[in-house]
Amino acid sequence: MKKYICPICGYVYDEAKEGVKFVDLKDDWKCPLCGAPKNLFEAEAQVVEEIEELEETDELREMSYGEISALCSSLARGCDKQYLFEEAKLFTKLSDYYNKKSKTKTINNLDELLSKINEDLEKNYKQARLVATKKEDRGALRVITWGEKVSMILKSLINQYEQDKNFINKTKVYVCDICGFIYIGDNKPEICPVCKVPSFKLLEVGKEG
Amino acid sequence: MSSLRAVRNLRICSKDCLCLYVCPTGATDTETGQIDFEKCIGCGACSKACPSGAISMVPYQYPKQQVKDKLVVEKLNEIIRSKVEQEKMAQYVYDNSDDVVLKQFSKALIRANRLIVEDLYREAGYMLPQSQNTRDFLNKLLDENIENDIKDDIKKLLDMLELNE
The missing domain is CATH 1.10.287 (Helix Hairpins)
Known part of the structure; x- marks a missing residue:
């Protein structure tokens, strides 16, 4: 008896509990929680091996300037939430400084x-x-x-x-200021579909110039 | 001194101003709308009276943040590194495009990736600015070769943020 895990939502299909082998389920069977198709499921045995292969390291890896910048802007938000505005300002300044130092990635x-x-x-x-x-x-x-x-x-x-390339031309672009969800359309949703924050936290990114 | 202080969320404040009537020390009458932390004694009267729920009582000292499993942190860091790289790719597109729409789109991508990374860091052991982790991080930055005014800012932060563990 094996367990199969949904990679989307983490739902566990336990053959022992269900009484039906996973391979015997119909091909159009879907995850009862999130609707993910059967063929995405992974057997748990693989999973455990995968975890055990991972090594634990004690050393702190060197952070890139981009990572330092993002950690500083995250801490700025943390200070802001606590109404520590002076501290937030300093972290934002550090974040900008390291952002400028970091290089863009050519694609x-x-x-x-x-x-x-x-x-x-x-x-x-x-x-x-x-x-x-x-x-x-x-x-x-x-x-x-x-x-x-x-x-x-x-x-x-x-x-x-x-x-x-024209699908954004005549409409608006919003980014959820909590989770980063991007909405492209005329009217933003009432709540963010990902993190469920009310729409006032979905901020518009306008066209420049 | 009380262990709490009142803070006002200006986005919710409906200007009913009951806080003015109930505050025993006149800490709520500032022009900026924020509470005067010097005068606030942390009694909570304003927070209880506020009809729009715009005032909360927050502690001066926060509890120690949750300890994170090393392996979880390592896995989250892998996503962080990947998302930072994606932010830098989007930044490249933004910097090298004259197209208004592509600029707008790449700007949204930059912001989205940054927000994802910030959120990941909070779950990867950097929830509280007052944590030991944050201190270690700031101290490590000081070791690097950086401009003096930036060094001063980091030292200022180390002074201002009271360690809570």
Whole structure:
């Protein structure tokens, strides 16, 4: 008897409990929680091996300037939430400083960005979910779920843009200031579909000039 | 001194101004709308009276942040590195395009990636600016070769942020 895990939502199909072998389920069977197709499910045995292969390292890896900048802007938000405005300002200044120091990454087309997003969806988020599930870290599972959903949206928007470069021309672009969800359309939704924050936190990104 | 202080969320404040009537020390009558922290004694009267729920009582000292499992942190860091790279790709597109719409789109992508990374850092052991992790991070920045005014800002932050663990 094996267990099969949904890579989208973490739902566990336990053959012992269900009384039906996973392979015997119909091909159009879907995850009862999130609707993911059967062929995405992974057997748990693989999962455990994968986790055990991961090495634990004690050393703090060197952070890039881009990472330092993002950590500083995150801490600026943390100070802002606590009404520590002076501290928030200093962290924002540091974030800008390291952002300027960091180099942009040259790409020839948006496909290169797409393949990085695919790598996240196919590998990085999956591995992180397995580890966070095993270690019962609910907060990490939350950030993984939001990030995965936003990544899927970014992927589909880039695909749309590549097919029809005009699809943004006559409409508006919004970014959720909490989770990074991008909405392209005339009227933003009442709540963010990913993190459920009310619409006033969906901020418009206008056209320049 | 009380362990709490009142703070006002200006986005919610409906200017009913009951806080003015109930505050025993006159800490709520500032022109900016924020509470005067010097005068606030943390009694909570304004927070209880506020009809729009715009005033909350927050502690001066926050509890120690949750300890994160090393392996979880490592996995989240892998996503962080990837998303930072994506932000830098979008930044490249933004810097090298004259097309108004592509600029707008890439700007949204830059922002989205940055927000994802900020959120990841909060779950990867940097929730509280007052944590030991944050201190270690800031101290490590000081070791690097950076401009003096930036060094001063980092030292200022180390002074201002009270360690809570």
